[in-house]
Amino acid sequence: MTILSYLKALNRAIADEMERDPAVCVFGEDVRAAVTNVTAGLVKRFGDARVLDMPISEQAFTGIATGAAMSGMRPLIEYQIPALLFLAFEQIVNQAHKFSLMTGGQVSVPVTYLIPSSGSRDGWAGQHSDHPYSLFAHIGVKTAVPATPADAYGLLATAIRDDDPVVVFAPAGAMGRREDVELSLLAPVPLGVARVHRPGTDVTVVAVGHLVHTALEVADELAETVDVEVFDPRTLHPFDWQGLAESLERTGRLVVIDDSNRSCGIGGEILATAAEEMRLVAPPKRVTRPDGAVLPFAEGLDRALQPTREQLRTAIQAVVKSGGAR
Amino acid sequence: MADPVLSGPASPSSQKPDSAALYRTVRLIRRFEERAVELVHAGQVFGGIHPYTGQEAVAAGTCAALRPDDLITSTHRGHGHVLAKGADPARMMAEIAGRTTGLNAGRGGSMHAADFGIGILGANAIVGAAAPIATGAAWAARRAGSDRVVLTYFGDGAVSQGVVLETFNLAALWRAPVVFVCENNGFATTTRTDDAVAGSITGRAEAFGIPAARVDGMDPEEVFAAADTAIARARRSEGPTLLECVTYRYDAHHTWEHAARPRYRSAEEVDLGRSRDPLEIQGARLPEARRGQIDAEIEAVLEEAVRFALDSPHPDPATALDHLYADGTQARAGVA
Numbered sequence: 001m002t003i004l005s006y007l008k009a010l011n012r013a014i015a016d017e018m019e020r021d022p023a024v025c026v027f028g029e030d031v032r033a034a035v036t037n038v039t040a041g042l043v044k045r046f047g048d049a050r051v052l053d054m055p056i057s058e059q060a061f062t063g064i065a066t067g068a069a070m071s072g073m074r075p076l077i078e079y080q081i082p083a084l085l086f087l088a089f090e091q092i093v094n095q096a097h098k099f100s101l102m103t104g105g106q107v108s109v110p111v112t113y114l115i116p117s118s119g120s121r122d123g124w125a126g127q128h129s130d131h132p133y134s135l136f137a138h139i140g141v142k143t144a145v146p147a148t149p150a151d152a153y154g155l156l157a158t159a160i161r162d163d164d165p166v167v168v169f170a171p172a173g174a175m176g177r178r179e180d181v182e183l184s185l186l187a188p189v190p191l192g193v194a195r196v197h198r199p200g201t202d203v204t205v206v207a208v209g210h211l212v213h214t215a216l217e218v219a220d221e222l223a224e225t226v227d228v229e230v231f232d233p234r235t236l237h238p239f240d241w242q243g244l245a246e247s248l249e250r251t252g253r254l255v256v257i258d259d260s261n262r263s264c265g266i267g268g269e270i271l272a273t274a275a276e277e278m279r280l281v282a283p284p285k286r287v288t289r290p291d292g293a294v295l296p297f298a299e300g301l302d303r304a305l306q307p308t309r310e311q312l313r314t315a316i317q318a319v320v321k322s323g324g325a326r
Numbered sequence: 327m328a329d330p331v332l333s334g335p336a337s338p339s340s341q342k343p344d345s346a347a348l349y350r351t352v353r354l355i356r357r358f359e360e361r362a363v364e365l366v367h368a369g370q371v372f373g374g375i376h377p378y379t380g381q382e383a384v385a386a387g388t389c390a391a392l393r394p395d396d397l398i399t400s401t402h403r404g405h406g407h408v409l410a411k412g413a414d415p416a417r418m419m420a421e422i423a424g425r426t427t428g429l430n431a432g433r434g435g436s437m438h439a440a441d442f443g444i445g446i447l448g449a450n451a452i453v454g455a456a457a458p459i460a461t462g463a464a465w466a467a468r469r470a471g472s473d474r475v476v477l478t479y480f481g482d483g484a485v486s487q488g489v490v491l492e493t494f495n496l497a498a499l500w501r502a503p504v505v506f507v508c509e510n511n512g513f514a515t516t517t518r519t520d521d522a523v524a525g526s527i528t529g530r531a532e533a534f535g536i537p538a539a540r541v542d543g544m545d546p547e548e549v550f551a552a553a554d555t556a557i558a559r560a561r562r563s564e565g566p567t568l569l570e571c572v573t574y575r576y577d578a579h580h581t582w583e584h585a586a587r588p589r590y591r592s593a594e595e596v597d598l599g600r601s602r603d604p605l606e607i608q609g610a611r612l613p614e615a616r617r618g619q620i621d622a623e624i625e626a627v628l629e630e631a632v633r634f635a636l637d638s639p640h641p642d643p644a645t646a647l648d649h650l651y652a653d654g655t656q657a658r659a660g661v662a
């Protein structure tokens with residue numbers, strides 16, 4: 001067994017896919033020097049024709065990736081900060097995402113958009129701390145938010161192989177995770193298949209990205225009194241609705257913890273779909289960022305706007321107490 | 327710092343630079359950044375900063391040519407601009423320490439420092455994003471019948487942003503009273519300017535009919551003279567100018583580099599870049615005694631700034647969403 005860090009898992013997935021498929025190439029700012037470390041060693045191994053440093057021209061290089069993808073390449077774009085997705089939004093959602101349908105299926109656009117350290121990073125304040133995965137799930141771009149090193153490897157590898165555009169968010173809160181893995185067993189993880197990290201009978205906690213670890217900690221804390229199932233959707237679009245329905249068959253109770261802004265976040269969609277289609281014996285709850293959150297700079301203020309374990313614990317206890325019998 | 331006031335039409339430079347005032351600003355910025363880096367290393371700054379060290383002549387020279395009621399926008403590497411425009415160093419230090427007494431009450435931090443009361447429309451964390459904002463402010467100033475000028479700073483990296491070029495076009499079409507100050511410090515993070523910029527920076531502006539000049543961005547008085555000419559032109563409503571100030575970033579792109587140490591420039595190259603120092607260039611223009619006196623003054627100012635920052639209260643987490651909306655509209659909390 002080997003200790004694999006989340007960061008190294010991303011790096012390894014890219015390297016393995018580049019090794020496997022010469023069409024895979026990397027675009028981004030400072031990817032040769034690898035300032036995020038995600039692309040460390042790639043230029044040395046694969047050469048500068050496949051690892052391209054870009055000027056600060058996000059709209060242009062995102063569109064260039066689309067054109068290249070239509071012409072046989074499989075670009076992976078690294079964005080240094082989540083807000084760069086806002087600059088590239090048109091090129092992703094209105095171009096790359098729409099070509100397949102608009103052309104009657106003549107073309108597909110296999111581009112991967114990777115955001116290392118999404119969400120709050122210490123001290124990066126209002127314009128660098130968003131976690132906009134719900135926006136992409138809403139639009140319908142395939143969206144993955146891996147929580148563990150092995151899933152980071154597997155989902156990124158799948159994203160690169162997928163024939164559609166896929167956004168992969170690597171939460172800042174998960175980048176430091178390490179895991180004991182058998183390297184030879186690392187494998188692609190299919191999109192749309194959730195993972196139950198901890199089975200339980202009293203309540204299903206759906207946790208997104210780094211918050212999976214928060215949910216596991218809270219589940220352990222409450223283990224004496226509540227049997228929590230921790231459900232990690234891994235991809236937000238497509239979403240494993242069937243897996244969630246099966247979990248709720250067992251528990252009948254639902255809490256979601258999600259680092260999106262509350263209004264129109266993925267947490268709201270999960271609650272709505274569960275209420276419409278699944279078995280619930282008590283009103284569900286979600287723990288999110290506030291509506292319209294802009295993260296202020298000071299540490300105490302930044303932390304105050306992110307979902308916390310205390311909030312999750314309280315929400316679980318409230319949901320377990322309310323409603324009818326299981 | 328005395329802010330000289332422009333009188334009447336000026337072409338070319340009509341003002342004499344105040345050498346001592348320029349030195350004072352350069353020294354203030356240099357020592358502010360050194361003290362700020364110390365605070366980062368001491369764990370007193372949440373995250374870190376993009377040090378402005380080495381580029382002081384640009385902020386000092388340009389702001390000295392502005393009138394107090396003129397406006398600026400700044401960048402992620404903005405401490406120098408904000409100080410040169412006259413922000414209180416103590417409140418700036420308190421801002422990067424995330425305290426309630428900071429310029430933005432601890433809400434903005436290093437990359438968003440703003441002081442609208444003295445014409446600082448904010449530093450900005452998105453490369454190139456402030457250029458159109460500055461131009462909008464310039465347009466509005468003219469509509470309001472004012473002869474204010476807006477000066478907008480950006481790095482060499484920003485000339486690759488489409489929005490900057492779109493802004494050049496509009497500013498030129500409208501003869502907006504804006505001065506574009508591009509600080510070419512040789513790098514965008516680890517990427518060399520030459521590897522990112524086809525053609526030239528000045529050529530981009532010239533393509534839109536905007537006069538452009540390459541300026542020695544290490545010499546505060548050279549910068550002052552060029553800025554003075556550009557500002558006077560803007561004030562006369564003759565349109566924008568681009569100044570490409572050639573300078574060198576002495577320190578890290580961001581203080582995370584102090585630990586991570588990415589390799590993109592050699593120690594020899596850094597030494598060469600540091601061999602022309604705006605502090606020494608301007609300092610040599612003053613009598614030794616005067617220089618010493620200013621240095622002592624600045625030390626006292628910064629000692630007080632650090633004390634003020636660290637003695638100031640941290641904001642109350644219950645106020646985290648204050649100011650989200652202008653009318654006080656309340657956002658729903660993250661849990662019901």
Ligand SMILES: Cc1ncc(C[n+]2csc(CCOP(=O)(O)OP(=O)(O)O)c2C)c(N)n1
Pocket residue numbers: 029056058080081084087402403451452453454480481482483484511513514515575579
């Ligand atoms: C639009 C955008 N892309 C990327 C980034 C990440 N980033 C922050 S600073 C920087 C380099 C900026 O270089 P330059 O404009 O030359 O300014 P300098 O840092 O040299 O002062 C980059 C790529 C960003 N903040 N905004």
